[in-house]
Amino acid sequence: MTDALELDAxxxxxxxxxxxxxxxxxxxxxxxxxxxxxEPLPDRAGDATGQQVLEILQKRRTDLTDDxxxxxxxxxxxxxxxxxxxxxxxxxxxxxxxxxxxxxxxxLRP
Numbered sequence: 249m250t251d252a253l254e255l256d257a258x259x260x261x262x263x264x265x266x267x268x269x270x271x272x273x274x275x276x277x278x279x280x281x282x283x284x285x286x287e288p289l290p291d292r293a294g295d296a297t298g299q300q301v302l303e304i305l306q307k308r309r310t311d312l313t314d315d316x317x318x319x320x321x322x323x324x325x326x327x328x329x330x331x332x333x334x335x336x337x338x339x340x341x342x343x344x345x346x347x348x349x350x351x352x353x354x355x356l357r358p
Contacts, residue, residue, distance in 0.1 A: 255317070259309050262320040265327040266352035270305040273298065273352045297322070298350045305352070327353045 268276065277298050300319045307316070330348060348355055 255309070255312070258317065258320050258324070261324045262304070265324050266301060266305065267357050268349065268352045268354055270302055273302050273305065273349075276349050277302070295350060298352070301352045323351050323353075326351060330355075 266273075297319065300316070301323060304312070304316050304320060312320075327348065330344065345355055
């Protein structure tokens with residue numbers, strides 16, 4: 249496990265990168281996975297990373313596991329790599345926006 253200072257910094261970075269609430273992310277994952285005639289069970293919507301982000305958002309910092317920490321680093325790195333400040337996506341860049349939203353980051357939010 250990472251030390252307390254490193255974990256505090258990661259917690260802050262993660263919550264800056266993940267700018268959607270757990271309710272918004274859960275709703276997005278359900279909508280994203282809904283088919284024409286079917287809708288996934290609420291607790292099974294979205295990919296594994298999206299589900300892990302959702303679980304982390306519902307935890308306290310003291311309840312994080314090593315796996316949670318790995319996911320948090322991966323999400324922070326992904327958002328940093330794909331959402332640079334100078335080149336925020338335009339509204340029509342929906343595919344990129346939707347990819348980021350599956351891990352809880354809406355690039356159109358300030």
